[in-house]
Amino acid sequence: MDTPLEQIDELIGLLPLPVCVVNPVRILTNANKAGKAVFPRLTTGQDIAFFMRDPALLEACVKIIEHGGSAEVEVEELGTPRRFFNVSLSAFNKTSENKNYVMMIFTDVTLSKESEKSRSAFVANVSHELRSPLTTLMGSIETLQGPAKNDPEAQVRFLGLMEQEAARMKRIVDELLSLSKMEIQAHMPPEEDVDMLGVLSRTCDVLENQAHKKSMTIILDAPDSLPTVRGERDQLIQVFHNLVDNAIKYGDENTKITIGAKVNDKSLELFVQNFGGVVSSEKLPRLTERFYRVDKSRSRDLGGTGLGLAIVKHIVNRHRGALDIKSSKSGGTVFSITIPTNIN
Numbered sequence: 278m279d280t281p282l283e284q285i286d287e288l289i290g291l292l293p294l295p296v297c298v299v300n301p302v303r304i305l306t307n308a309n310k311a312g313k314a315v316f317p318r319l320t321t322g323q324d325i326a327f328f329m330r331d332p333a334l335l336e337a338c339v340k341i342i343e344h345g346g347s348a349e350v351e352v353e354e355l356g357t358p359r360r361f362f363n364v365s366l367s368a369f370n371k372t373s374e375n376k377n378y379v380m381m382i383f384t385d386v387t388l389s390k391e392s393e394k395s396r397s398a399f400v401a402n403v404s405h406e407l408r409s410p411l412t413t414l415m416g417s418i419e420t421l422q423g424p425a426k427n428d429p430e431a432q433v434r435f436l437g438l439m440e441q442e443a444a445r446m447k448r449i450v451d452e453l454l455s456l457s458k459m460e461i462q463a464h465m466p467p468e469e470d471v472d473m474l475g476v477l478s479r480t481c482d483v484l485e486n487q488a489h490k491k492s493m494t495i496i497l498d499a500p501d502s503l504p505t506v507r508g509e510r511d512q513l514i515q516v517f518h519n520l521v522d523n524a525i526k527y528g529d530e531n532t533k534i535t536i537g538a539k540v541n542d543k544s545l546e547l548f549v550q551n552f553g554g555v556v557s558s559e560k561l562p563r564l565t566e567r568f569y570r571v572d573k574s575r576s577r578d579l580g581g582t583g584l585g586l587a588i589v590k591h592i593v594n595r596h597r598g599a600l601d602i603k604s605s606k607s608g609g610t611v612f613s614i615t616i617p618t619n620i621n
């Protein structure tokens with residue numbers, strides 16, 4: 278042993294990554310501050326197996342003690358939250374019995390692991406969503422080429438179906454593109470002064486007809502003037518369009534939809550309320566996930582892609598706002614957005 282343990286302590290203490298040292302009989306001899314912060318149970322003088330149960334890590338450690346060299350092992354540290362580490366192990370300080378000390382350096386790879394996981398889940402979701410209209414399109418083409426070749430009536434029907442499905446695919450792609458554009462803009466604060474009363478009344482006007490088809494009425498419940506907010510008008514219009522569109526789609530026939538505004542000290546609270554099926558509290562936080570739908574087939578029949586609220590959430594975040602969702606039989610389903618106002 279060339280380097281005294283105190284000196285190793287001093288050296289590894291300078292490193293920002295969690296580091297620990299194991300002697301040739303697998304006893305933990307040193308752990309730096311970063312290491313103890315990540316693994317609070319680390320105690321020197323104990324067998325390393327006491328803290329780290331990962332078989333691959335222990336196996337690599339023993340191999341290096343016996344034969345020297347180095348290794349990289351990925352371990353999953355159980356606990357809440359679960360974390361993943363890339364551990365690099367290297368031999369040093371060979372003893373007179375030809376055994377080695379092992380230095381382990383831990384790199385926390387949880388974030389990249391998680392984003393890799395959510396990226397692949399996202400790709401799987403997109404493929405799944407595009408596959409069903411694509412299957413219908415291919416089936417219709419086959420029918421037009423075969424059985425419906427000389428049947429003008431069937432041709433009209435199948436072409437209509439194809440048009441619908443192609444439009445659906447276009448919507449998915451357009452919405453995904455606008456989501457990714459918003460991700461890029463997330464850190465660029467919007468710069469226009471927006472009159473929210475204009476945004477709300479425009480939403481009422483545009484969607485009035487759609488509401489009437491279900492015998493619903495849209496009511497604007499807001500003071501005569503509202504303070505402006507720093508925002509991007511088109512995006513804010515999209516937020517209320519998506520929320521009222523949902524209120525019409527998921528609200529009951531013959532009910533009222535209210536678009537409201539309340540002025541607070543330094544913020545504006547805007548809400549859309551409708552009455553219909555109640556969304557249970559455990560499902561509420563999931564509504565803004567991409568492609569999440571409480572009732573997939575109902576939403577799909579209504580032409581939904583499950584991206585509307587994900588877009589709303591992104592826009593609200595970009596406006597430094599907060600989105601709150603409540604749902605109950607008596608109070609209805611209410612989406613409230615609080616946005617800071619331009620009052621200094």
Ligand SMILES: Nc1ncnc2c1ncn2[C@@H]1O[C@H](COP(=O)(O)OP(=O)(O)OP(=O)(O)O)[C@@H](O)[C@H]1O
Pocket residue numbers: 519523524527528551553554556564565569570571572576577580581582583584585586587610
């Ligand atoms: N006002 C509401 N009342 C009850 N459920 C709602 C309401 N708004 C949204 N939801 C639920 O949340 C899900 C996600 O909504 P979102 O707007 O993201 O997608 P969508 O309406 O299905 O499709 P898209 O908005 O892309 O047309 C809906 O499928 C529905 O189950």
Ligand SMILES: [Mg+2]
Pocket residue numbers: 519522523581585586
């Ligand atoms: Mg929607």
